[in-house]
Structures are given as structure tokens and as C-alpha cells.
Amino acid sequence: MLMGCAGEPKDTAPWKPLFDGETLNGWTQMGGEAIYTVKDNAIVGTTVSNTPNSFLTTEKMYGDFILELEYKVDSSMNSGIQIRSNSLPHYRNGRVHGYQVEIDPSDRAWSAGIFDEARRGWLNPLDNNPAAQQAFKQNDWNHYRVEAIGDTLKTWINDVPAAHLIDDRTASGFIALQVHSIRADKEPGTDIIWKNIRIITDSLHKYSRNTPVAPIITKNDLGSQERERGWKMLWDGETTQGWRGAKLDGFPEQGWEIKDGVLYVLASGGGESEAGGDIITTEKYGDFELMVDFKITEGANSGIKYYVDPELNKGPGSSIGLEYQILDDARHPDAKEGNHEGSRTVASLYDLIKADPNKPMNGPGEWNTAHIISKENKVEHYLNGMKVLEYERKSPAYRELVANSKYVDWPNFGESDRGHILLQDHGDLVAFKNIKIKPLN
Numbered sequence: 001m002l003m004g005c006a007g008e009p010k011d012t013a014p015w016k017p018l019f020d021g022e023t024l025n026g027w028t029q030m031g032g033e034a035i036y037t038v039k040d041n042a043i044v045g046t047t048v049s050n051t052p053n054s055f056l057t058t059e060k061m062y063g064d065f066i067l068e069l070e071y072k073v074d075s076s077m078n079s080g081i082q083i084r085s086n087s088l089p090h091y092r093n094g095r096v097h098g099y100q101v102e103i104d105p106s107d108r109a110w111s112a113g114i115f116d117e118a119r120r121g122w123l124n125p126l127d128n129n130p131a132a133q134q135a136f137k138q139n140d141w142n143h144y145r146v147e148a149i150g151d152t153l154k155t156w157i158n159d160v161p162a163a164h165l166i167d168d169r170t171a172s173g174f175i176a177l178q179v180h181s182i183r184a185d186k187e188p189g190t191d192i193i194w195k196n197i198r199i200i201t202d203s204l205h206k207y208s209r210n211t212p213v214a215p216i217i218t219k220n221d222l223g224s225q226e227r228e229r230g231w232k233m234l235w236d237g238e239t240t241q242g243w244r245g246a247k248l249d250g251f252p253e254q255g256w257e258i259k260d261g262v263l264y265v266l267a268s269g270g271g272e273s274e275a276g277g278d279i280i281t282t283e284k285y286g287d288f289e290l291m292v293d294f295k296i297t298e299g300a301n302s303g304i305k306y307y308v309d310p311e312l313n314k315g316p317g318s319s320i321g322l323e324y325q326i327l328d329d330a331r332h333p334d335a336k337e338g339n340h341e342g343s344r345t346v347a348s349l350y351d352l353i354k355a356d357p358n359k360p361m362n363g364p365g366e367w368n369t370a371h372i373i374s375k376e377n378k379v380e381h382y383l384n385g386m387k388v389l390e391y392e393r394k395s396p397a398y399r400e401l402v403a404n405s406k407y408v409d410w411p412n413f414g415e416s417d418r419g420h421i422l423l424q425d426h427g428d429l430v431a432f433k434n435i436k437i438k439p440l441n
Contacts, residue, residue: 013207015068018058018175018197019043030055030087031096034179042195045179047077049188053117055082055096055176063172066200066207067146071103073192075138079103082117082176083148090360090386092118098173099123101146101155101163103192109133112144112155112162116169117178121225124153124163124216135160149204151219154211164213168367175199219261220434234281234290234421235435237261246278246310246319246422255425265302267429278319280308280420287440290372290421293433294326298364300428301334302326303350306372307419312410320407321422322393322414323350324370324381326430329361339405347383352401355381355388367433375440 018026021041029036034054035046043056062084073079085098097118104110112132114124126132135158136142145156151168154161177194200207220237234242238258240251255276257264265276285306292304308321327346329335338344342354346361347370361383362368371382377393391398394415407413423432 013066013200014202015198015200018067018199019194021195024056026059027056028059030057030094030176032179032181036177036179042193043177043197045079045177045192045194047179047182047186047188047190049182049184049186051181053096053181054179055085056179057082057085057087057096057174057176059174061172061174062148062199062201064149064201064204065147066204067148067175067198068144069194069197070141070143071192071194072139072141073103073105074190075105076186077103077105077190077192078180079192080115080117080178080180081144081146082174082178083146083153084170084173085117085176086170086173088360088385090358090384092385096176098170099148099153099167100178101144103178105136105138109136111136111142112157114153114155114163114165116223119169120223121229123167123218123223124165125224126162129162129213132157132160132162135162145209147204147208149208152215154209154213156209156211161211161213164211164215165218166215167218169218222436226436229438231436231438233435234437235263235432237433242282243279244282245276246280246308246420248277252276252279261433263423263432263435265423265425265428265430265432267297268425268427276425278305278422278424280310280319280422284418284420285437285439286418287375288372288421289374289438289440290370290436292370292423292435293367294370295367295431296326296328296364297429299328299331300326300364300430301328301332301426302428302430303422303424303426304370304372305422305424306374307414307416308422309416309419319422320410320413321419322379323424324348324372325350325355326370326424328364330363339401347381347388349379349381349389349391351405351407352398353389353391355383356386359388360384360386369434 032051032054036056080100087094100115100117102113110126113126147154153165155163245252304324305321310319312320325348329345334344347355373380380390
């Protein structure tokens with residue numbers, strides 16, 4: 001009987017409060033101009049007309065953690081909890097972006113699903129988790145638990161397992177409380193309230209919970225909204241399907257390696273390799289949007305080429321095409337070479353146009369994202385979300401650049417309406433993953 005009266009076991013986890021119950025010390029506002037106030041030991045977010053999404057963000061950044069909080073939301077609102085999120089000057093003029101644990105009181109009921117704010121959209125909706133959908137309490141307090149450990153994100157709503165996502169896009173960032181923008185026809189002044197916001201950052205595996213929810217894995221795969229928008233994977237993360245040697249009928253037997261969802265071009269002395277050689281897509285593409293994650297090693301040189309026609313170069317050496325340069329600018333001599341000084345630096349249009357020198361490049365051993373958009377001959381290069389150059393194929397200015405470059409001997413260089421995508425073997429160890437394309441015609 002005494003044991004039965006003892007109550008629940010005491011929570012001995014090393015929780016730390018993120019909110020002192022009285023002030024917004026340690027928090028700052030980004031994005032829109034929604035109103036954040038403190039009332040009755042809670043943070044109140046109030047909608048305002050004609051303003052974008054608003055975020056009350058922690059001033060401290062968090063990588064791995066366990067987060068718990070409670071909230072009460074008006075039934076007409078949409079909101080969310082940002083985790084591992086960032087605001088960077090080069091990315092969409094500082095727009096807040098990153099993982100969001102959804103707050104969704106609508107009939108859809110995807111509260112505690114995971115959305116990628118201002119990037120890929122829905123990653124882990126709850127359309128296949130009716131128990132979690134039914135766990136949300138309308139016009140009442142709801143409790144969230146969020147675990148972010150390594151590449152694994154897990155959520156619970158009112159102790160019901162909700163989302164389970166394995167995604168390695170972002171390792172750290174701030175936590176933020178979102179007040180969503182409202183439509184012009186909606187009255188402002190609607191509230192969402194948060195309280196009991198606390199976090200663990202130590203001994204996480206000791207306090208982590210198992211979940212019966214099967215994980216959604218996005219490495220070398222697409223989010224549901226990406227699929228809806230027409231994206232396709234160019235590499236499946238496991239096989240050589242869809243690729244062949246640029247000068248071969250099949251995939252090279254050496255020089256390339258697939259391991260743990262990463263495609264490696266192997267080191268072979270720093271020159272254009274004869275062991276493996278470049279690889280190209282088996283299909284050709286016209287207008288497209290392409291994204292590739294890449295990681296260099298010290299002193300490495302490689303590239304992503306597009307509108308490639310392997311028939312243009314029958315001899316040894318690299319296949320010919322427009323090239324998004326991949327380079328260790330600090331250590332490779334090519335960074336100081338080229339038709340225009342700097343036109344062989346990372347993210348440049350190789351030998352033709354120099355990328356913005358203020359580009360946000362992560363160094364050797366860290367992942368970067370190359371992004372190329374080519375539509376109606378207008379081409380843009382992005383690096384880690386920042387546009388670093390643009391040009392127009394077939395224009396007089398473009399043809400003048402080619403006429404004064406190493407490509408002058410190739411007629412109509414870079415002007416094909418369709419071509420292959422190529423990953424370059426330049427004899428240095430470089431890694432690729434998450435290779436995807438969106439055909440635009």
C-alpha cells in the first residue's frame with residue numbers, strides 16, 4: 001500500500017529551462033512583426049496583419065538535445081516549433097529556415113509532424129499515423145517532446161509517438177516559437193501560448209526514448225512535397241543505375257566507390273584519371289534544376305558539368321561541358337588560374353565566370369550543396385543557398401567569353417539544347433550524395 005501511494009517516479013533528468021517565466025531574456029525575434037509577450041508564466045504570440053512568419057528564437061544554438069514544452073493554440077491558427085534552424089544573410093535575405101515541429105489544429109491534424117521551413121517542405125507528415133493525429137487536444141494544452149540526436153529526429157504529442165525522421169541536412173541551430181502569417185481576410189489578434197519550455201543537452205542516450213514509428217529516411221531520397229513539385233533522384237544511394245562512364249557503355253570498374261549512401265570519386269594522383277574517368281547520366285536533360293551535395297578533401301579538384309555531349313571529345317581527358325567548379329580554393333593552384341582571375345574557383349562557371357568571392361563555402365571534410373538552375377538559356381549557380389553567379393547561354397556576352405577561353409576550339413560550346421549531367425573524376429577524393437533533378441521542360 002505504501003508503494004502504491006508513492007506516486008510517479010521522480011524525474012531526475014538534467015533539465016534546464018529555456019524560459020524564465022517572467023521575461024524574454026535569451027530570446028530574440030526574427031522574421032515578421034507578430035507580438036510576443038509574457039503573461040502568467042507563459043509566452044504569448046499574437047498574430048498581426050500584413051507581416052510574414054514571425055519567430056521568437058533562442059539566442060543560443062543547439063545541436064543534439066531533448067526538448068519538452070506545452071502549448072495552447074487557437075483552432076484557427078497554424079504554428080510550429082523550429083529546431084536546428086538558422087537565419088543566414090546569404091540565404092533568402094536572412095529568412096529563417098530549418099526543421100519545424102508542426103502545430104496544426106486543422107482537420108488535417110499533422111501536429112508534431114516535421115516540416116522543412118523555407119526549404120524542402122514536408123519531410124514527415126502524419127497522414128500514416130492516425131494515433132498521433134487523434135492525440136491533439138483542441139482548445140487545450142498539448143505537450144510536445146522532441147529528440148534531436150545525430151541525424152535522427154523524433155517527436156511525441158501528449159506522449160503518443162508522432163514523427164521519426166532520419167535526415168542530415170542541418171546539425172545545429174536555434175530553437176524558435178513561430179507565429180504564422182495570416183491571410184488578409186483573417187482578423188489579427190489570435191494567440192498561441194507556450195509554457196514549461198525545458199531542454200536536456202547532456203547524456204542524451206541515457207534519456208532518449210524508443211519509438212515504434214518506422215523512420216522516414218531522406219538521405220538520397222525526396223520529401224513528399226519535393227515529389228509533388230517534380231523533383232527526381234538522379235542517384236539512388238546504393239547502385240550505379242542511371243549512370244555510366246563518359247566514354248564507356250557501362251559504369252567504370254574502378255575509380256569510383258559507393259559506401260554508406262555516399263558516392264566517392266577516388267584519389268589517383270590529382271590529375272584527370274584514366275582508372276575511372278568521369279561519369280554521366282544515361283539520360284539527357286534540357287531545362288532543369290539540379291542539386292548535389294558534395295564534400296571535398298584538402299587540395300581537391302572536381303566538378304559538375306551540364307549539357308555534356310561526350311561525342312565532342314573522343315580523345316583522352318575530361319568530357320566537354322559547362323562546369324560548376326568544385327575546388328579547394330585555399331590549397332589548389334587552379335584557384336588563381338583561368339581566363340579571368342578566379343574563374344576556376346569553387347562554384348564558378350569554370351574558366352568563364354568567377355563566382356561571388358563572398359560565397360559561403362564549407363571547407364574540407366564538410367558537406368556543401370551545389371544548386372544549378374537552367375531555364376530558357378538563363379543559368380544560375382548557387383552554393384549553400386546563395387546565388388553566386390548568373391549568365392545567359394547563347395547570348396553575345398556568353399559567346400565572347402567562350403571565344404576568349406580554352407573552349408574556343410569547340411564549335412557552339414555549351415549551346416546544346418539537351419545534354420548529360422556529369423560528375424568529374426579529376427584524380428582527387430571527393431564525395432557526392434543527395435543528387436536530384438527537376439526537369440523544367
